Amino acid sequence: MPDALLTMFTEQGYAASKIRQEFNVPAILIEPNSIINKKEIDDYFYNLAYKTYHNLDRVIAVSPAFRDHLNEKFNIKSIYNPVLPSLELFFYKERENSEIFKIVSTGRISKLKGFRELILAFSEAFKDKKASLEIFGGGPDEAYLKDLIAKENMGDKIFLRGMQNRETIAKAYESSDLFVLLSHSETFGLVYLEALASGLPIIATRCSGPEHLVTDENGILVDLFDHDKTVEALNYMYENYKKYDKRKISEDTKNNFSKKKITDDLVEIMKEAVKDYA
Known part of the structure; x- marks a missing residue:
């Protein structure tokens, strides 16, 4: 035994x-x-x-x-x-600045992961700004999200990338400026941790999982279904994302x-x- x-x-x-x-x-x-x-x-x-x-x-x-x-x-x-x-794949790498503010999100494409709320908040915050949103993952809510993106006239800014391997997602993180996931419930939130390992600041919901990961130095927490605060957080990141120390975010994640x-x-x-x- x-x-x-x-x-x-x-x-x-x-x-x-x-x-x-x-x-x-x-x-x-x-x-x-x-x-x-x-x-x-x-x-x-x-x-x-x-x-x-x-x-x-x-x-x-x-x-x-x-x-x-x-x-x-x-x-x-x-x-x-x-x-x-296993975070090694995501550890911070030097990246070039882009003229477009790039947001990335990853998770199962279901109602409970908050992609509907994210698309609506992104549409309001970045309608007239140079920004993009890439969503990685597959699931039962894909058709609804496609219709919502079309309804919001965001087809040139919001992209559903489908299921991808971790290497592809890690590459996307390297060229992004912010990670956002407005999940309704998490017990831990590995995708948040992978984003932090990549040095990305994050916006997350208070849903039991990410609260112990998010600090003032690496991101913003918003309440569930608080559309106005989410839009406010997105706009704040658009103006201030360069103030976040990406290398330190990655190192702190690696150490902890x-x-x-x-x-x-x-x-x-x-x-x-x-x-x-x-």
Whole structure:
């Protein structure tokens, strides 16, 4: 038998909890499940999560806000440690300035990722300015977004790039000035972290995931569905994006979310769990 079990997501955590009970081995769950990150959780998933969390040695949430949500909803004492990202591809590289203010966004093209709100805010902020918006990703909301772009007469400024590999997205980040994602709910927000690793300032929503990533030095947080504040944030970035230290944004991200740091922290958590069985 292993010294400890480490798994991710609720369903796998439930299986680990059963192994723990049968073989008396510590079990640890890293929980990034967005289905759990709701005010009203489906009864099936709530019951599954409750049984799972209360029969594990450690539950690790992937953001501080998500940790607080789990503790309140399930009466547990989860801890925070981020997921282990691979950011090397996105680390800052020198780039040439462009006459066009370039915004990039990445995510599954669904209503919950806030692309509808982004297109409307972009259309208002940049109707008469030299700016572009590239959106990477695929999903069920693509047809709606195409119609919305046409309705807003933004076909020469907003571009749906579809599903692309990480290398293509990293290249797009290199030539961009700002990353924006107005997601309705995030447990962590890896795409925000990749953008920061690239040195891009970001605009994000207060949706449980990105709050611990965004500071005054690297971006702006706006409330969900606050169209006016989003337009205001976009205009502010248009005027001030050059004031952000892209190299420092990238270095801070590298230092705080390096593989070594996250791995070392996770190993300590596992060692503590094993000690409880000594």
